[in-house]
Amino acid sequence: MYDKSPIVLITDDSQTLRKILRKALLEVCPGATVFEAGDGKEALRALREHEVDIVFLDVNMPEMSGLDVLELLRSKGSNVFVTLMSTEADQAVMKAGSELGSYDFLKKPFTTEQIATILSSHESLSTRKNVLIVDDSPTIRRIIYKVLSNCRFDMLVSEVEGGLEALELMHGTRPDIVFLDYNMPGLDGIQAAQRLRAENPGIKMVMISSQDLSEHIDACRRSGIFALLKKPFFANEVDFVLHRLYGLNMPQSLEQTPNVTLLND
Structure with missing residues (x-):
């Protein structure tokens, strides 16, 4: 209903x-x-x-x-x-x-x-979702922000440059979804995902990277990552991931699976 x-x-x-x-x-x-x-x-x-x-x-x-x-x-x-x-x-x-x-x-x-x-x-x-971008590159964060702004979902987007900053943010406003870069100084994406999940077991996470992460799929899955997105990615690919993440039926325009790897579907 x-x-x-x-x-x-x-x-x-x-x-x-x-x-x-x-x-x-x-x-x-x-x-x-x-x-x-x-x-x-x-x-x-x-x-x-x-x-x-x-x-x-x-x-x-x-x-x-x-x-x-x-x-x-x-x-x-x-x-x-x-x-x-x-x-x-x-x-x-x-x-x-x-x-x-x-x-x-x-x-x-x-x-x-x-x-x-x-x-x-x-x-x-139309239910607003709090989204956090975690990436050490300001340029990449701007690009991802622009991609998210063109998605179908209503999102309030925040950004930080690393895993430790993301953990600090968790003590205040808890994001619904985190787009997490794999390669970062300090905590890498896997380590950050593990600690974010320990802090908030229900958090939804998407790993992003410009490299092939096929050798790290099991580690990503164990860390609670829902999907992998390869940079550069586009609004329709984010829409695809979020539809699957929230158990929604695919509209006609998203029926063809884009360049996304689902891990915990």
């Missing part, structure tokens, strides 16, 4: 589809507020008038397609959570939607379970 009460906008030129989707939404989340729009212009008007959390957006509508609506929203700086819908799983449309920042794609007809998955994903992605 979805814990929050989201405000949802259903945009589809089929009244029957809107009725089916409304019913499914309210089965999953009885407290949800649901608005409807029959075309793109109505959707844009509804989004101006209401603070909407989630948009279900039909791709094929008269005058203004779902992709047109999505492109206009992004051009105006809107980051509203959008799932596209269509009777055809057109790869070009799915790719275009992903590039415009849609979360996922639903092929009609869909199930109540699929709607529940979308709502659960929105809840997890």
Whole structure:
């Protein structure tokens, strides 16, 4: 059951589809507020008038397609959570939607379970997570910070230059996720991970390195590392790791496994 009460906008030129989707939404989340729009212009008007959390957006509508609506929203700086819908799983449309920042794609007809998955994903992605970057290079920390800022998850990012500084931080604000460099002076990544885990057994850790860590996989796994990310990595790879880390279903754009090694999945 979805814990929050989201405000949802259903945009589809089929009244029957809107009725089916409304019913499914309210089965999953009885407290949800649901608005409807029959075309793109109505959707844009509804989004101006209401603070909407989630948009279900039909791709094929008269005058203004779902992709047109999505492109206009992004051009105006809107980051509203959008799932596209269509009777055809057109790869070009799915790719275009992903590039415009849609979360996922639903092929009609869909199930109540699929709607529940979308709502659960929105809840997890929009719940802010405290993230710590541990890397001795200021340049690399800036690059990683920029990568994280382009991810789908809502993250409050802090950074330190080494394992000892990370341990000191643990006595105050405890991060939910740590991106930990393997090669650092003082405590290396494995040593830092072991001590961070001893301090907080539930901490989630991702090891990052520019080198091949295949010989150190067992040590990383024993230290509680969830995944290995090879530098340079990108926002979609971080999104992939975090979806798996939080047990979320993969949206269409993340179905192909990127350059990630999962250790404790």
